[in-house]
Amino acid sequence: xxxxxxxxxxxxxxxxxxxxxxxxxxxxxxxxxxxxxxxxxxxxxxxxxxxxxxxxxxxxxxxxxxxxxxxxxxxxxxxxxxxxxxxxxxxxxxxxxxxxxxxxxxxxxxxxxxxxxxxxxxxxxxxxxxxxxxxxxxxxxxxxxxxxxxxxxxxxxxxxxxxxxxxxxxxxxxxxxxxxxxxxxxxxxxxxxxxxxxxxxxxxxxxxxxxxxxxxxxxxxxxxxxxxxxxxxxxxxxxxxxxxxxxxxxxxxxxxxxxxxxxxxxxxxxxxxxxxxxxxxxxxxxxxxxxxxxxxxxxxxxxxxxxxxxxxxxxxxxxxxxxxxxxxxxxxxxxxxxxxxxxxxxxxxxxxxxxxxxxxxxxxxxxxxxxxxxxxxxxxxxxxxxxxxxxxxxxxxxxxxxxxxxxxxxxxxxxxxxxxxxxxxxxxxxxxxxxxxxxxxxxxxxxxxxxxxxxxxxxxxx
RNA sequence: GCCCCGUUCGUCUAGCGGCCUAGGACGCCACCCUCUCAAGGUGGUAGCACGGGUUCAAAUCCCGUACGGGGUACCA
Numbered sequence: 001x002x003x004x005x006x007x008x009x010x011x012x013x014x015x016x017x018x019x020x021x022x023x024x025x026x027x028x029x030x031x032x033x034x035x036x037x038x039x040x041x042x043x044x045x046x047x048x049x050x051x052x053x054x055x056x057x058x059x060x061x062x063x064x065x066x067x068x069x070x071x072x073x074x075x076x077x078x079x080x081x082x083x084x085x086x087x088x089x090x091x092x093x094x095x096x097x098x099x100x101x102x103x104x105x106x107x108x109x110x111x112x113x114x115x116x117x118x119x120x121x122x123x124x125x126x127x128x129x130x131x132x133x134x135x136x137x138x139x140x141x142x143x144x145x146x147x148x149x150x151x152x153x154x155x156x157x158x159x160x161x162x163x164x165x166x167x168x169x170x171x172x173x174x175x176x177x178x179x180x181x182x183x184x185x186x187x188x189x190x191x192x193x194x195x196x197x198x199x200x201x202x203x204x205x206x207x208x209x210x211x212x213x214x215x216x217x218x219x220x221x222x223x224x225x226x227x228x229x230x231x232x233x234x235x236x237x238x239x240x241x242x243x244x245x246x247x248x249x250x251x252x253x254x255x256x257x258x259x260x261x262x263x264x265x266x267x268x269x270x271x272x273x274x275x276x277x278x279x280x281x282x283x284x285x286x287x288x289x290x291x292x293x294x295x296x297x298x299x300x301x302x303x304x305x306x307x308x309x310x311x312x313x314x315x316x317x318x319x320x321x322x323x324x325x326x327x328x329x330x331x332x333x334x335x336x337x338x339x340x341x342x343x344x345x346x347x348x349x350x351x352x353x354x355x356x357x358x359x360x361x362x363x364x365x366x367x368x369x370x371x372x373x374x375x376x377x378x379x380x381x382x383x384x385x386x387x388x389x390x391x392x393x394x395x396x397x398x399x400x401x402x403x404x405x406x407x408x409x410x411x412x413x414x415x416x417x418x419x420x421x422x423x424x425x426x427x428x429x430x431x432x433x434x435x436x437x438x439x440x441x442x443x444x445x446x447x448x449x450x451x452x453x454x455x456x457x458x459x460x461x462x
Numbered sequence: 463g464c465c466c467c468g469u470u471c472g473u474c475u476a477g478c479g480g481c482c483u484a485g486g487a488c489g490c491c492a493c494c495c496u497c498u499c500a501a502g503g504u505g506g507u508a509g510c511a512c513g514g515g516u517u518c519a520a521a522u523c524c525c526g527u528a529c530g531g532g533g534u535a536c537c538a
Contacts, residue, residue: 004538005538006537006538008537008538038538039538040537040538041537041538094536097536098535098536111463111464111534112464112465112534113464113534113535130536131536132536148466148467148468151466151467152466153465153466154465157464157465157466158465159534161535161536162535162536163536164536165536166536167536169536171535171536171537171538172537172538173538176538191532192466192467192468192531192532192533193531193532193533193538194532194533194538195466195467195532195533196465196466196467196532196533196534197533197538199466218467220467220468220531221531221532223531227530227531228531229531229532255474258474258475258487259474259475260474260475261475262474262475262476262486262487263475263476264476264477265476265486266475266476266485266486266487267486268474268475268486268487268488269487283478285468285474285475286467286468286469287467287468287469287530287531288467288468288530288531288532289473289474289475290473290474291474292473292474292488292489294473294488294489295473295474295487295488295489296488297488298487298488298489299488301500301501305501341500343501344500344501345499345500345501346500407497410497411497414497419497420497420498421497422497422498423497423498426497426498426499427498430498432498432499433498433499434498434499434500435498435499435500436498436499436500437498437499437500438497438498
């Protein structure tokens with residue numbers, strides 16, 4: 001089987017899902033997974049796009065067994081095939097412009113695409129002539145599809161499509177047929193958006209006498225919240241972006257496998273190798289699937305929580321470095337000590353920053369969310385808050401400086417005033433209403449810094 | 463318009479004629495735990511698009527309708 005993406009900038013989650021299903025099927029059936037870059041269109045053949053495809057695949061752990069092959073390097077093969085079709089009369093030259101075709105169709109109210117104007121004009125080859133394939137006038141063509149069954153198309157509905165552009169380059173339909181035959185492709189797994197192009201490839205396949213065609217599997221499309229096919233223009237779907245925000249590859253791949261397919265035993269979160277053993281194309285769904293970030297997040301937080309503390313601490317510090325966050329009090333051993341608390345709370349690796357900023361920064365974070373500010377004001381505004389803060393300041397002046405003592409002292413502040421004391425202290429010290437457990441991280445701050453924050457909060461109350 | 467493909471809780475899915483008064487997961491809500499938030503636990507919310515058949519029996523098979531998606535390029 002092969003995964004054959006067109007290089008058009010970065011890899012997006014839809015393509016990644018196609019790659020994944022190819023990979024799963026290959027693993028499950030012991031097949032060979034071939035990577036082939038469909039760059040028949042010169043504009044897409046820029047070499048820098050290569051990494052944009054392979055890097056995300058490697059990140060996801062979807063290694064290919066063979067390739068990558070570049071169609072731009074195999075052009076002669078396709079051109080030869082086109083010459084054969086020309087010689088056998090199954091293709092012909094055409095010099096119609098799009099405008100001319102549209103014009104004629106408008107006049108004759110013809111709605112089938114190309115009207116076959118040059119079919120029997122026996123045009124000679126010229127530098128500006130394109131080549132069209134002569135589709136049969138009658139008969140049916142059948143696509144064998146493991147997901148959808150046998151899909152039948154009426155040949156008469158198929159227009160004489162272009163197989164070689166006026167600039168002399170072959171289109172992907174030819175490259176598809178030639179390569180799939182040449183590479184002994186047995187299974188083609190791709191998005192449903194390509195289903196309609198399949199009969200054209202099959203017709204070429206027949207005309208080229210390639211024998212038994214591959215078996216197809218057209219995956220249901222991934223859609224966004226508008227229920228439209230995921231697209232780079234409308235949705236944010238770059239795999240690289242998810243990586244940058246701290247989505248783990250294991251989580252991404254696990255989630256993607258759950259779109260259009262599900263295990264029968266109801267255990268959703270499991271390693272991809274295990275999924276491969278359960279996977280089958282026949283049990284893939286037919287209806288489009290909504291790419292749900294919330295569920296991705298949930299799966300990701302599960303994988304984060306399951307990581308060892310060492311690995312996560314490393315992951316977190318790499319993230320901090322990458323975004324160039326250099327807080328004055330940063331300390332690796334403190335980060336390591338707080339890691340278990342972080343893992344329990346972070347949905348994405350990027351969440352560690354708002355969780356930790358008050359620990360490592362000198363200044364308190366500025367809360368900007370209005371709702372949150374209101375809630376904080378409310379939490380801080382209770383009658384007893386000034387007393388709580390003052391009592392806390394007094395007690396922290398010269399107590400022991402460890403989490404246990406801090407917890408005890410603040411608790412006693414509450415007991416003394418017959419109220420709860422943690423939230424006001426938390427807001428004063430962390431600048432936030434919610435977050436990590438208060439006292440463990442607090443013990444890593446200097447007494448002086450904590451007192452300063454408490455005092456600032458106290459005076460702001462006036 | 464024409465062609466192709468679809469339709470199980472808001473979302474992703476299990477189900478492949480009787481085990482279904484439809485199961486799980488995400489989300490949401492409540493409660494428990496807890497002097498924050500999470501995590502965890504418990505419970506709840508909500509669905510077989512509609513109409514005809516076939517059958518002793520249909521979410522499961524067939525037909526139609528509605529709705530949705532994809533394609534309709536000298537992009538892939």
